[in-house]
Amino acid sequence: MAWLRYLSKLTNKKTSHRPKITDPFLLLPPFNFLSHFSSNTNVAKPFTNHTNSGSGLEPTKPNEKPRVVVLGSGWAGCRFMKGLDTNIYDIVCVSPRNHMVFTPLLASTCVGTLEFRSVAEPIGRIQPAISREPGSYFFLANCIGIDAHKHMVQCETITDEVQTIDPWRFTVSYDKLVIALGSQPSTFGIQGVKEHASFLREVHHAQEIRRKLLLNLMLSDVPGISVEEKKRLLHCVVVGGGPTGVEFSGELSDFIMKDVRLRYTHVKDYIRVTLIEANEILSSFDDRLRRYATKQLTKSGVRLVRGIVKDVKAQKIILDDGTEVPYGLLVWSTGVGPSPFIQSLDLPKAPGGRIGVDEWLRVPSVQDVFSIGDCSGFLESTGRQTLPALAQVAERQGKYLAQVLNKIGKTGAGYANSEKEVEFGEPFVYKHLGSMATIGRYKALVDLRQNKEGKGLALAGFFSFFIWRSAYITRVVSWRNRFYVFINWVTTLVFGRDISRL
C-alpha cells in the first residue's frame, strides 16, 4: 500500500543534517508528566540521572561556533538575540512562548483597539538565524534547572494540555548562558488573586480579559438577571495605579464611551470602571502630570479609589477598611517580582531576590553566565541601585550584552571558560529616556526627563498622545506589525472596535 511504502521510505531516509543531537532516549518511553508546567510555578530541579547521560545538545566542538543559550523571550532576551552576531555564535533560545510581546501596546488589545497578533513578534522574525542556521534553535520549553559548573541547562517541553506528546526533558550545553526570564506579577500573598484576577503581561492574559469582558456584557443583558447582579457583572476593577493599570483603565473607558454605548445600548448605563491604588497613581510622573491624569480619568468615568486590597473572592474584593467591592472583571497590575524559579536558583542574589550581576551584567562566582532584564539586579557589592523593571531597561541591557559578547567573540573567547583574559570594556550604564502613558480619549502623558527634578519636556494632552503613538509605532520590531498597528488604529477610528467574542 502506498501509505506503507511512504512510511518505510521515510524511516529509511538518512537524517544526517543535524549532527549535534544525540538520541540515547530513542527507545525510552517519554516522561509521563501530564500536568502543565509554567515557568512561574517551577523551581529549579536537581539534574536527574538520565539527563546527565547527555540527551540534548552536547558541548560545542572546536570546529563549531560557540553556542549562546538564551532563557526567555521578553524584551531583554529578544533584544539580545537581535544584536548578537550570528556569524560568530549559534543561538539557542528556550522559552515557553515563541514570540515577544510588545507590552506597551498590550492594554490596547484587551478592548480591540489593536489585534492580538499586532503586538506579538515571532522570535524568528527578530532573529532569523534561529529558524535557519543548522546550529541555532528555538525550543518551546521551560528551563527547569541550571548546572553552571557543567555549563548546561535542563529543560522540559511545554505541551499546553494538547496531548500530542508527553512533556519531554532534555539538556542544552552552552558556551555562554544569558538568563532573561523576566518576572511575575506580585500578589503580596493576598488570597484569591491568582484564582480570580486577570493579569496583563502576556497575550493570553489580554485574550482572557477580552473574553471575560464581552461575556459579562452579554450575560448582563439576559432576562431575570437582577439589577444588582448586572452592576456587579459590569463592574471592571483595576488594582494598581501604575502605567499598566492606568492605560488599561483608559482603554476600557474609551471602549465604554464609544463602543459599548453604540453596541450594548441595553446595558450601557450599568458599566463602570474603578481603579484602586494604595498610594498615588502614576507615582513615577510629577505632580502636574499626575493631576492632569486624575482629572482626565475621572472625566472619562473612571472612579479612582484609594485603598488596600485585603482579600479577593470570586465575585468581590475586600479592602482593608472592610469595604466590599463586587466585580465582574478584576485586573491585577500591582508590580512584579522574581519568579520562584529565579528565587530557587543557586546563584548570587541582588536585593529583592533577583539574580545578582556585576557592572558587566555577569553573574559572579560562575563562569559564562549573564543575566539581563527584570530577573536580574546589581549586586550590593557594586554599590549600584537596582534598576526598575521596565522594558527600556531590559532592552538596553540586551543590546549592551550583545555588543559585549560580539566583541569577545571576535577575539575567539566565545567558547566556554575562555574569557578569563578578555577585556569586557565599558560597564553597563542605564540612562532613563523618559516615561509615557496613555490615559484614554486621545490623551497621554509624556515625561522626557531623566528624573522628576531634571530638565526637559514634560507634556500632557493630545500632542503627547501623538508623541506616544509615533514613538511606539517606530519601536514596533517588524514592518509587518508596524503596518498592522497602523491599520488597526485606522480601522478602530473608522469602524469602531470589533466585538466578536472568538
Add this chain to the structure above:
Amino acid sequence: MAWLRYLSKLTNKKTSHRPKITDPFLLLPPFNFLSHFSSNTNVAKPFTNHTNSGSGLEPTKPNEKPRVVVLGSGWAGCRFMKGLDTNIYDIVCVSPRNHMVFTPLLASTCVGTLEFRSVAEPIGRIQPAISREPGSYFFLANCIGIDAHKHMVQCETITDEVQTIDPWRFTVSYDKLVIALGSQPSTFGIQGVKEHASFLREVHHAQEIRRKLLLNLMLSDVPGISVEEKKRLLHCVVVGGGPTGVEFSGELSDFIMKDVRLRYTHVKDYIRVTLIEANEILSSFDDRLRRYATKQLTKSGVRLVRGIVKDVKAQKIILDDGTEVPYGLLVWSTGVGPSPFIQSLDLPKAPGGRIGVDEWLRVPSVQDVFSIGDCSGFLESTGRQTLPALAQVAERQGKYLAQVLNKIGKTGAGYANSEKEVEFGEPFVYKHLGSMATIGRYKALVDLRQNKEGKGLALAGFFSFFIWRSAYITRVVSWRNRFYVFINWVTTLVFGRDISRL
C-alpha cells in the same frame, strides 16, 4: 466612603427603560449548574415549573411590535435577521456565539493566511437593531426547549467556564420562531473522533488547529525526539475529501511550501499532509475538474489515500484494511448531520432527522414556527428533495423567509396565531449558483453550472482562483472585514504568514 455612595446611588436609580423584562427571580439564587452546556450535546428538556412562572420576555402586547425569535447565528439565521424589517418586528436572537462565521474562508485562518477576526462578523454589525432597539436582544445562550403551543422557548446562558456567573435559565415568548440551529459534524459512530480530531466549523476550531500545528512544529525540533516521533508529530491527516477538507489541505501545503520551509528549516523535511477519502474527492465537481485537483494537490505534496477510517486513537487512526496511520494533527471534515437537540425536538421531521418544513419553510402542525438552513429539510409530503447543507442554501432560505415575514408583517399578521388567512406567496425554490474550491498554490476550481450535466462555466487554475477570491471578498458581510481580508491577503503575500503561537 465614595465607593459606598456610588453603590447606593446606582441601586436607587430607576431602571425603567426595559419594561418588558419581568424579574420574579430577583431574589432567588441562580441555578447551580457548573457544567458547560453546548448546543451539540443538548437535547430538548421539558419546561420546568419556575420558568413557567414567566422569568424572561413575556408575550408581546398589542401596542408593541411583534417579536421574531431566531435560534442560531449561522448563514441562515444571520441572513434572515439582516433581511427582516425592524420597523415591523423586534428581533431576539439566541445563540452560543455572538458572531457569524464566514465559513468559506475559515480554512485560510488555520495557517494564518487570514486573521481569525477577519472571518467573524458580530451579529450587531449584520443587524444593528439587535444592539440598539429597546425590544430587540441578543442572548448568549443555548435554546434548551421549545414549547410551540405556548409560543415560547426556554434558554440557558453559556458561561464558558469563566465562572463570573452561574448558568441561568429564562424563557422567551415569540410571535414567530425561526429555528436556524445548523448541524454538527458527522462522526458515523467512530470511536475517538470527538476526543482526538479537530473539526473545522467554528473560529475556535481553527484556533485549535493552528495552536496544535505550531506546537507540533516546535516540539518536533526538540533534542531527543526520535525520527519516528518527529514524523508522527508533523503528519497532518485530513479525513474527508469535500471542499472543506480539500481547501484545508491546500492551505496547509501552501503553508508548508512557503512558510515552514523558511521558518522551520530544521524540520521541514518531516512534515506531510495526507487526505483520506472513502470515495472520490470533491465528488460534487465533474471528472475533469476533479482530475485537475488531484494532480495539483499531489504536486503540492498532499498524499491522497482512499480508505475508510475504522477507529481513532490518540496518536494514530486505523483504517478498515488494518493500516495504522500515525498523526500529529487530525482534521475531520466528513460532512454534517442534525444535532441531538434537533433530533429530540417534538416536531415533524424530514428524512435524515432534520426538522421537516413545507414549501414555505413552515413547520406544519404548529403555528408560527419556521426552520431554515442545515437543521431543516423538506417533508416527504412536499415531494421535494432535501437540499444540501450548503451556505448558499441557508443564505437563500434566510433571505426568502425574511421577505415572507416582512410581507405578512405589513398586513398586520406578524403577531402570534394571526397568519391563518394570510397569503404566503411564492414557495421557496432553490437554484444552485455553482461551486468553488481552492486547492492551494493560487489555484481553484470554479463550476458555475447548476449540475454536472448542465451548461455553463467550469474552470480550473489561476483564473479560477482569481474568481474565487473576487467572489468571496464581495460576499464578506461588512466593509470592515472586506478591508481586513484584503489586507491579510496582501500581507501574507508580502511578509508571509505569522507564526506566533498566541
